[in-house]
Amino acid sequence: xxxxxxxxxxxxxxxxxxxxxxxxxxxxxxxxxxxxxxxxxxxxxxxxxxxxxxxxxxxxxxxxxxxxxxxxxxxxxxxxxxxxxxxxxxxxxxxxxxxxxxxxxxxxxxxxxxxxxxxxxxxxxxxxxxxxxxxxxxxxxxxxxxxxxxxxxxxxxxxxxxxxxxxxxxxxxxxxxxxxxxxxxxxxxxxxxxxxxxxxxxxxxxxxxxxxxxxxxxxxxxxxxxxxxxxxxxxxxxxxxxxxxxxxxxxxxxxxxxxxxxxxxxxxxxxxxxxxxxxxxxxxxxxxxxxxxxxxxxxxxxxxxxxxxxxxxxxxxxxxxxxxxxxxxxxxxxxxxxxxxxxxxxxxxxxxxxxxxxxxxxxxxxxxxxxxxxxxxxx
Ligand SMILES: Cc1ncc(COP(=O)(O)O)c(C=O)c1O
Numbered sequence: 001x002x003x004x005x006x007x008x009x010x011x012x013x014x015x016x017x018x019x020x021x022x023x024x025x026x027x028x029x030x031x032x033x034x035x036x037x038x039x040x041x042x043x044x045x046x047x048x049x050x051x052x053x054x055x056x057x058x059x060x061x062x063x064x065x066x067x068x069x070x071x072x073x074x075x076x077x078x079x080x081x082x083x084x085x086x087x088x089x090x091x092x093x094x095x096x097x098x099x100x101x102x103x104x105x106x107x108x109x110x111x112x113x114x115x116x117x118x119x120x121x122x123x124x125x126x127x128x129x130x131x132x133x134x135x136x137x138x139x140x141x142x143x144x145x146x147x148x149x150x151x152x153x154x155x156x157x158x159x160x161x162x163x164x165x166x167x168x169x170x171x172x173x174x175x176x177x178x179x180x181x182x183x184x185x186x187x188x189x190x191x192x193x194x195x196x197x198x199x200x201x202x203x204x205x206x207x208x209x210x211x212x213x214x215x216x217x218x219x220x221x222x223x224x225x226x227x228x229x230x231x232x233x234x235x236x237x238x239x240x241x242x243x244x245x246x247x248x249x250x251x252x253x254x255x256x257x258x259x260x261x262x263x264x265x266x267x268x269x270x271x272x273x274x275x276x277x278x279x280x281x282x283x284x285x286x287x288x289x290x291x292x293x294x295x296x297x298x299x300x301x302x303x304x305x306x307x308x309x310x311x312x313x314x315x316x317x318x319x320x321x322x323x324x325x326x327x328x329x330x331x332x333x334x335x336x337x338x339x340x341x342x343x344x345x346x347x348x349x350x351x352x353x354x355x356x357x358x359x360x361x362x363x364x365x366x367x368x369x370x371x372x373x374x375x376x377x378x379x
Contacts, residue, residue, distance in 0.1 A: 007379050014327055021353045024318075024327040026159060026190070026302045028219030028348035030273060032259075033266040036218070039258035043251045053078075053247030055239070057227065061253050064260040065212050065227050071201065074210075075232045077239070078248045082189055082213040082226035083109060088243055089209050089228065090114040090151065093183050098150035101143045103135045105335035107159050107187065114151060122146075127161070127338045133295055134163050137172035144180045151183045152176075154200070157190040160334045160344040162298025167198040174203035184208045192217035192267065193274060194299040205231055209238075214252075216301055217267060218259040219348070223252035270348060274301045277347035277354040281305075284358035290365055294342075301348040304331075308341045312368045317343050318378040319371075320364035326357055330378055 001009075014020055022029055043049070056062065057078020065076040079085035090110050094100065096118030102111060104123035111121040124139045131139075135154070143149065154173060157164040165173070170186075177184040177200075186200040188210055201208045210229040215221035225248055228235065239245075259266075278296070281303055285291045290310035293303060307314060314330035321328050328346075332339035347354065 006377070010377070010379055017325060019325045021326045021349060021356065023346045023349055023353070023357060024329040024344070025221070026216055026300065026346045026348070027221045028216055028270065028301065029353075030219060030270050030348055030350065032219060033262040035258040035262045036220075036255050040251050040255040043254045048250050048254070051250070053250045053253055055242065055245050055247055056235075057248060058250075058253045058257065061257050061260070062227070064257060065229065068260060068263070069199065069210070069212070069229055071199070071229065073231075074201065074205070074229050075235050076212065076227040076229045077235045077242075078244075078253065079226050079228060080244050080248050081215060081224045082187070082211040084224075084243060085211055085226060085228035086110045086185065086187070087113045088238060088241075089183070089185060090119075091117050092238055092241065093151055094119040095150070097148065099146075099148040100151040100153060101140065101149050101182075102153040103155070103158065104337050105158075105160055105331065106153065107155050108334060110153050110185065110187075119151070120148070123335075123337075125337060127335070127341060129294065132163070133161050134165065134169070135173075137169065137176065140173055140176050144176055144182070149180045149182045151185060153185045153187065155187040155189070156197070157194050157299035159190060159300060159302065160329070160331070160342070161304050162295045162300040162302060164194045164197060164299035170198045170200050171203050174200045174208070177207065178204050182207070186210045189213040189216055190300040193271065193301045195297070197299075201229070207234065209234065214256050214259065216348070217263075217270070218256065219270075220252065220255065220259065223249065223255060225249060225252035225256050273351060274347045277349065277351055278303055280351070280354050280358055281345060281347070284361050288362060288365055290369070302344050302346045304342045304344050306342045307365075310369065311340075312365065313373050314340065314343045315378050316368035316371060316373060317364055319375055320367045321357070321360070322376070322378070324356075324360050324364070326360070333379065
């Protein structure tokens with residue numbers, strides 16, 4: 001069996017398990033607003049899917065996304081999830097021999113896409129307490145000074161750690177990007193969960209591309225709908241060779257429109273639950289000598305739990321939870337350098353599920369201490 005088949009089979013088994021508690025992919029499993037379901041059911045009843053959507057996406061959705069960003073001088077290009085926009089931008093702007101600068105840990109797929117276009121990916125180490133688990137402007141400036149930086153990829157809030165950059169830090173990153181005439185991809189997938197968030201676009205509109213995801217705050221991961229936000233002139237460049245030039249899923253777009261209209265009414269409760277769940281996990285971790293939570297509170301809908309003090313294998317912890325029908329993620333999904341350090345647990349699940357996680361945590365840690373390494377490969 002090829003590795004891609006093994007990986008897909010792993011997720012096939014998870015998908016087929018109705019009891020599974022999804023706490024590994026920062027997806028949102030809280031009940032949808034009824035308007036979102038109604039809009040998509042009506043779209044299917046009306047068979048709107050016989051036509052392609054407009055290539056840049058439905059105008060109403062694009063406008064609602066810009067309103068959500070509180071930006072009026074940019075445009076939004078609808079993509080098949082933020083990931084497809086990232087794929088396109090990374091492939092498009094990189095030329096062989098260019099460098100893409102990101103953090104370690106980061107969300108690694110954009111680096112893989114940039115490599116396909118011939119980039120060298122430079123991942124700057126940030127899982128360090130003395131720099132608050134954040135990229136510093138000095139680190140970025142030094143990497144840019146080495147030359148060849150064509151693309152800077154910043155995930156903010158950062159999956160997997162939950163740190164978020166201040167306005168001063170974002171301004172400094174933007175100035176460094178401008179000094180190198182580099183494109184700055186500001187991956188804002190988790191922006192809605194942050195305690196305050198600053199768009200790099202405000203400081204460097206010429207070459208900043210901002211991602212927008214509906215998978216996390218709206219809980220629409222399976223609908224594959226997202227966007228890139230940038231100046232129209234930059235989106236014009238990207239529209240050449242756009243993979244979804246026949247438009248994105250129309251049913252998903254109509255659901256997203258309904259979701260954005262209901263956001264003010266619906267999302268505050270999602271955020272409250274997610275933050276409450278974080279608190280429960282934090283309290284449970286504090287009871288266990290072998291574990292720590294280096295970043296709390298997290299600015300994402302997830303928390304990282306450090307298990308390196310006792311040398312517990314993150315994958316062994318994944319094993320233990322999966323045996324109890326709870327999926328979590330190990331650091332190796334995000335980083336080779338820090339693969340033995342932490343696990344990541346999502347918090348946009350019903351509180352009862354978080355409680356289940358907390359209840360079994362001590363037993364899973366005890367088992368992992370006795371049974372490492374992991375018996376199964378986790379993705
Ligand atoms: C940092 C980051 N960017 C992008 C994505 C993908 O977003 P989407 O589901 O909108 O494609 C994820 C998904 O986990 C992510 O963590």
